[in-house]
Amino acid sequence: AYFLLNVPVVAFRLFPLVAMLSTILALAALSRDSEIVAMRAVGVSLYRVVWPLLQAGLALSVVLLLLGELAIPRMHQEADLIKQTRIRHREANTELRTRDIWLRGAGGRIYYARRFDPEARALLHVTWFDFDPGFRITGRTDVERMVWQGDRWRLEGVVERRFRADGGVETHRAAVELRSLPEGLSAFRRVKKRPADMNWVELRRYIRRLAAEGGDVVKLRADLHAKLAQPFSAAVLTLLAIPFAIQRPRSGGTGKALALGLALGLAYWFLLQVGLSLGHGGKLPPLLAAWLGNLVFGAVGLYRLIHLPQ
Template sequence: MNLNFFPSPRLARYTVWLYVSRSLAVLLSLSMVLMMLNLLSESGKILAVSGNGEAELWRYVGYRFPQLIAFAFPFSFLLGALITFTTLNQNSEVVAMKAAGLSAHQLLAPLIAASIGLAGFSFAFNELVVVDGSRQLAAWDGNDYKPVPPDSGILSNVWVTAGDDLVQTRIVTGRGAGVRLRNVRLFERQDNSITRIIDADRGRPYEGGWMLEGVTIYDAGMNVVLRRPALRALEGVEPQRFTLAKVDPDAQNFVTLQRNIGEMERAGVTTATAETGFWHKLSQPLSTMLMPLLAAMAAFGLARSGKVLLRAAVGMALGFAYFVIDNFAVALGNVGAYPPLLAAWAPFLLFLLIGETVLIRSEE
């Protein structure tokens, strides 16, 4: 077996340049189109809030655009690989490379090596840019695009049970004894019926319970509305119940998510969603490495046979099948039907074997 995967550095640089340049062009174009469509759907909600204007629209773009780049990243490199391979095939450059002694794996090796580097960039981009923007956007959207406190630990729209009662808080900030709640709504229930609805502007931990401030109480039994400056409630509800009730893997970096999983395990909270998201943070960027392998069908076969378009369609179908199965496996992992490690890595390993099998049987 010939293990020299880079026999011609010049050809390697040429194919990598074609692959990366076309993929980045697709990524930029696709992200901008998605951004414009998304901004059209959300701009009305943003501008409906008093005081919001053009600056808030640009703020939304700053939060949302990195998310769209991360979403479109593997799709774009699949399309970029298909464009590159189809062009090389139609210009008979693949035939020339194979006539010079290059095997199918030697043709693909530079692109896969470049994809591994791009996967590292994707992981760093997600951890340093996308995570923070996702957290800030979730909190801002959860507060109906009204101003939110500038806190790095923001959670939005959190639900917690307290005995038979239900608690919803729109904004949660801080950790431990420093947890603060904003826009709290407490549903007090008795015999499966709501007896009182308590709305509060703010909440803070206080002597084993919570002190709610700016309180409005609707009493269903007396059908009256009462207002109080403060009210003690939620006895025995620890602050970590609010910080661990909604652990969003997309809004937390790798280290923070790992720490929260440990806290959830100690608190007896189910960790299926958090663990699946934790492992998917590693497998998702590496999906870029699969794209040249799955798109390789478009590179081989004679252009004059008239089957280049069919081969490209098969490569695209393989790529999109991977994304569908990956999302399905993650959904099963989130509900605990799959072990988190299997849910995150099984689609990657499955399509790695499928791509290799197709490549070996058809070209090697």
């Protein structure tokens, strides 16, 4: 079942490359047999010759977009579940977030925990802020370590500050303190979610919730835009393949056409990964980072197509 579920996932990623190679092979065969020359000799426009290929590439992109929303994330998640539970013999959903946990609690309180130790049921280096209805900060509490003891927290190294309206600050310190908070351990047990396991709608909802809790969503925003950009790689690579295939000399045969397609596909994949890496690092806006490969290769393909001799 694991391999059967992975087949559509792998095929989903390879379809754009397959579309480009198919386009190159089809046009290379027509060029080799002088079919394109014959059609142009009787007045058939080159654009009319390649228009069905462009339509096919765009249609494939729409199909991939729908699959990416309706089927692929679920298959990826199911395959990962089988891998974790049946192959690696682990419990499902055991990959918890253990660093930089943000949580919006009751009454607008915002928590930040630098580390979470699931085995010790402890949070390390915790800070939370309290606010009034006007979102003015009224208090800050810093705790070195919080340990869950069934129905309440054991706080160690507590420094609590209350900010008065007149500008004064009241400070309370305690080495150890037991306290009941509205948020128990389960509120901080945040299972890591991977963008590959969510469709566009789910990922957008997850980003909004994480951003509301104060989490870092820069990387996730790039992944969100990539979910729309990547399916259209089929249309972009088809567009790119057309002028390169038509302008190839008839010598070299099928092998040369395939080598050309693979080289273009690798170049596209490389630029796609570079764009996403820059987006994840905040060096590029998430939208531009996700669409960088499509914009560059689409522009190159369109330019070469327009300047083909008619």
